[in-house]
Amino acid sequence: MISFWVAVLSVSILLYVLLDGFDLGIGIIFGFMPTEARRASLLQAIEPLWDGNETWLVVTGVVLWGAFPIVYATLLSAFYLPLLAMLGGLILRGVAFEFRDKAERLRWIWDAGFALGSLVAAFVQGVAVGALVEGLPMSDGQYVGGDFGWASPFALLCGVGLCVGYALLGAAWLAYKCEGELKDTAYRLIRFLAPGLLFFLVVVFAFALNKNFAVMERWLTRPILFLFPMVGVSAGALLGASVKQRWDAGPFITVAIIFVSAFGTLALSFWPYMIPFSITIDQAAAPRESLSFMFWGAGLFVFPLMLVYVVFNYRVFRGKNRPSADHY
Amino acid sequence: MELSALLLSRLQFAFTVSFHIIFPSFTIGLAVWLTALEAVYQGTGRPVFRRVFEFWLKIFGVAFGLGVVSGIVLAFQFGTNWSVLSRMSGPIQGPLLTYETFTAFALEASFFGVLVFGRRRVPPWLYLFSTAMVALGTTFSAFWIMVNNSWMQVPVGYSLENGAFVPKDWAAIIFSPVVWVRFPHMLLASFITGAFCVAATGAWYFLRKEFEAEARVMLRMGLFLAALFVPAQLLFGHLTGDYVHKYQPAKFAAIEGRWETEQPAGEVVIAWPNSKKEANDFEIKIPFLGSLIASMSFDSKEVGLKDFPVHERPPVVIPFFSFRIMVGCGLAMLALAWLGPYLIWKGRLEQSRWLLWLIFLSFPLPFIATLTGWFTAEVGRQPWTVYGVLRTADAATPFLTTRAVAISLVLYFVLYSFIFLFGVFYIYRLLQAGPAGALVTASHDATPSRPMSVAKTPLVNGQAQEARGD
Numbered sequence: 001m002i003s004f005w006v007a008v009l010s011v012s013i014l015l016y017v018l019l020d021g022f023d024l025g026i027g028i029i030f031g032f033m034p035t036e037a038r039r040a041s042l043l044q045a046i047e048p049l050w051d052g053n054e055t056w057l058v059v060t061g062v063v064l065w066g067a068f069p070i071v072y073a074t075l076l077s078a079f080y081l082p083l084l085a086m087l088g089g090l091i092l093r094g095v096a097f098e099f100r101d102k103a104e105r106l107r108w109i110w111d112a113g114f115a116l117g118s119l120v121a122a123f124v125q126g127v128a129v130g131a132l133v134e135g136l137p138m139s140d141g142q143y144v145g146g147d148f149g150w151a152s153p154f155a156l157l158c159g160v161g162l163c164v165g166y167a168l169l170g171a172a173w174l175a176y177k178c179e180g181e182l183k184d185t186a187y188r189l190i191r192f193l194a195p196g197l198l199f200f201l202v203v204v205f206a207f208a209l210n211k212n213f214a215v216m217e218r219w220l221t222r223p224i225l226f227l228f229p230m231v232g233v234s235a236g237a238l239l240g241a242s243v244k245q246r247w248d249a250g251p252f253i254t255v256a257i258i259f260v261s262a263f264g265t266l267a268l269s270f271w272p273y274m275i276p277f278s279i280t281i282d283q284a285a286a287p288r289e290s291l292s293f294m295f296w297g298a299g300l301f302v303f304p305l306m307l308v309y310v311v312f313n314y315r316v317f318r319g320k321n322r323p324s325a326d327h328y
Numbered sequence: 329m330e331l332s333a334l335l336l337s338r339l340q341f342a343f344t345v346s347f348h349i350i351f352p353s354f355t356i357g358l359a360v361w362l363t364a365l366e367a368v369y370q371g372t373g374r375p376v377f378r379r380v381f382e383f384w385l386k387i388f389g390v391a392f393g394l395g396v397v398s399g400i401v402l403a404f405q406f407g408t409n410w411s412v413l414s415r416m417s418g419p420i421q422g423p424l425l426t427y428e429t430f431t432a433f434a435l436e437a438s439f440f441g442v443l444v445f446g447r448r449r450v451p452p453w454l455y456l457f458s459t460a461m462v463a464l465g466t467t468f469s470a471f472w473i474m475v476n477n478s479w480m481q482v483p484v485g486y487s488l489e490n491g492a493f494v495p496k497d498w499a500a501i502i503f504s505p506v507v508w509v510r511f512p513h514m515l516l517a518s519f520i521t522g523a524f525c526v527a528a529t530g531a532w533y534f535l536r537k538e539f540e541a542e543a544r545v546m547l548r549m550g551l552f553l554a555a556l557f558v559p560a561q562l563l564f565g566h567l568t569g570d571y572v573h574k575y576q577p578a579k580f581a582a583i584e585g586r587w588e589t590e591q592p593a594g595e596v597v598i599a600w601p602n603s604k605k606e607a608n609d610f611e612i613k614i615p616f617l618g619s620l621i622a623s624m625s626f627d628s629k630e631v632g633l634k635d636f637p638v639h640e641r642p643p644v645v646i647p648f649f650s651f652r653i654m655v656g657c658g659l660a661m662l663a664l665a666w667l668g669p670y671l672i673w674k675g676r677l678e679q680s681r682w683l684l685w686l687i688f689l690s691f692p693l694p695f696i697a698t699l700t701g702w703f704t705a706e707v708g709r710q711p712w713t714v715y716g717v718l719r720t721a722d723a724a725t726p727f728l729t730t731r732a733v734a735i736s737l738v739l740y741f742v743l744y745s746f747i748f749l750f751g752v753f754y755i756y757r758l759l760q761a762g763p764a765g766a767l768v769t770a771s772h773d774a775t776p777s778r779p780m781s782v783a784k785t786p787l788v789n790g791q792a793q794e795a796r797g798d
Contacts, residue, residue, distance in 0.1 A: 077728065080409075087400065088743055309438050
């Protein structure tokens with residue numbers, strides 16, 4: 001039962017990172033786009049999908065609470081201020097979507113809100129991952145770091161890194177989704193962002209080695225851990241090839257594989273801890289009565305239905321965005 | 329009172345949850361009403377019902393979207409500000425909210441897509457079915473939330489093990505008698521909210537002499553439904569009072585403004601409860617009525633607040649007044665909901681401008697009643713978060729600083745006010761544009777997961793196409 005909910009949680013987190021990742025990334029790119037025409041086509045590439053993507057954050061939240069209440073309580077309260085910034089950012093970019101069309105003179109406010117909100121949300125998620133890798137200040141299963149216990153150069157570095165990563169994912173989505181000038185721009189961005197991400201990964205790794213984080217020891221004792229980075233590296237090579245060949249779906253698939261392998265690397269190096277190295281999965285799991293109550297309805301029936309719904313939604317909106325002439 | 333992290337957390341939760349409840353309490357009722365409307369349209373085939381349906385579907389979309397946006401924060405706030413509560417009650421509240429999210433996602437999101445896109449793509453029965461499923465989805469959401477909150481009001485079916493509430497009997501939790509009084513109470517509140525907003529809009533159009541055919545449908549359906557729902561609500565309100573009387577005597581005494589135990593007990597109609605003096609100032613009291621209301625007898629003994637130690641008493645002023653405001657709104661709505669249909673029956677409503685004005689101005693009443701009802705329930709539960717087991721002071725995140733909560737409270741306040749102003753302005757523009765000729769509404773990029781986009785095309789009437797730049 002515990003493994004089932006670990007699986008549901010992993011799927012939810014992965015879906016969130018991949019799906020909201022690309023539309024947050026497009027939000028970041030949006031901030032650097034000079035013309036209204038380009039901005040409008042950027043939004044068009046994610047308009048029907050972003051809200052559904054964000055739902056996976058809420059799903060992750062409630063599954064975490066229901067299945068692993070201690071982790072929910074500990075992490076959310078430890079990341080109080082960054083979470084506030086993230087939720088604020090998400091709300092701001094969500095309403096910007098709806099309201100920028102109705103504004104004429106004040107459109108720049110919504111545009112700024114959209115770009116900034118996306119950037120902040122991405123940054124906070126990176127910071128959270130970084131802080132977990134480095135290890136939160138914990139004592140006796142309780143967070144003891146105060147308002148800024150999560151903040152460290154390493155965590156902030158990871159925040160910037162994830163912004164670059166999401167932007168890359170966003171650019172890859174644009175290459176898949178758009179035609180013409182915007183597609184060229186997307187490829188240019190990928191050529192620039194992919195090495196950027198690589199650079200960040202190297203720096204982050206060197207930093208971690210240098211600081212001798214507790215996580216690093218596990219790398220020496222668990223050689224199987226190198227499997228995921230290997231997959232990631234081959235995906236990186238494929239990414240280069242697909243950019244050269246202009247295989248439009250290639251970048252997104254390969255960048256997605258890089259993200260999955262990064263997730264796998266982290267998950268495996270934390271295992272069996274959920275909050276490294278203080279609370280294990282078994283310690284965090286809700287009592288059997290709670291897990292099986294969730295399993296026999298939400299888990300067994302509704303969750304698969306939600307996955308089907310995501311697939312269906314993406315099938316409906318698959319393929320290139322049609323040029324705007326026959327849009328109406 | 330000192331401005332502590334605890335107090336600010338309470339204010340923040342009260343603010344965000346009050347803000348949020350405005351939208352669901354409106355959309356749940358509206359969804360059910362839309363289902364009825366669609367059924368009537370398919371039964372009679374009269375296009376006026378279709379126009380009214382399409383019109384309210386747009387407003388539903390905006391309100392639903394605002395509810396979703398404001399609800400995201402709540403899913404996280406339990407963990408951020410109330411970490412002890414979420415750690416202890418996670419095994420019970422977590423699964424309940426998981427069900428809430430999952431069923432809402434599955435039913436509302438997928439079938440809402442059919443409502444937006446599907447009119448011409450699916451057979452009529454399937455369209456009607458989808459409308460009903462959206463209504464069912466919002467109702468399920470409300471159900472899980474009410475189970476969750478009722479468990480905090482009257483915790484059942486659990487045992488306390490290693491500092492956590494472990495569920496022992498889910499049937500007892502879900503089928504708790506308290507749930508089955510409070511859930512209908514909330515549901516009826518939503519129905520009444522929907523009915524009054526619809527009727528008020530109809531009255532408004534009549535007063536402006538616009539869209540009279542549609543206005544007639546709105547006014548009649550809204551008032552007739554209200555005429556049925558409001559009395560039912562008074563009954564369930566009374567039953568809710570019974571559960572409070574039985575399980576939460578301190579809250580009951582606070583609502584009644586009763587300090588001393590009395591036999592037989594009087595009913596305080598109005599007063600200013602004074603916690604320092606432990607008595608009421610300016611009291612107007614009717615003898616015997618207190619016993620009659622509480623226990624259906626003339627000589628029952630009713631407990632007063634002084635029977636409880638000071639640290640187990642709820643604040644008195646807020647439950648006392650919010651309860652009276654709620655009941656006042658309810659009685660005002662009852663008067664309108666019966667007078668309106670009476671005049672319709674007499675064929676005089678449309679000439680009675682004074683009543684049309686009153687109906688138009690009555691649209692805030694159901695919202696005020698819902699909010700004050702929740703204030704009564706939640707403030708009256710204090711000093712407990714989980715009644716009788718976990719005190720609010722012990723439920724908050726222990727290491728939270730006043731500074732951090734002050735920042736978050738200010739930020740949420742600014743952000744929510746901002747969204748609220750735009751949302752209300754937006755709905756106002758939709759109402760002003762009216763239902764005429766809005767037969768084909770789905771804008772090209774409206775999607776199930778973006779409910780607010782339903783309203784895009786009609787609002788901007790074509791200028792938008794130029795403005796969009798594509």
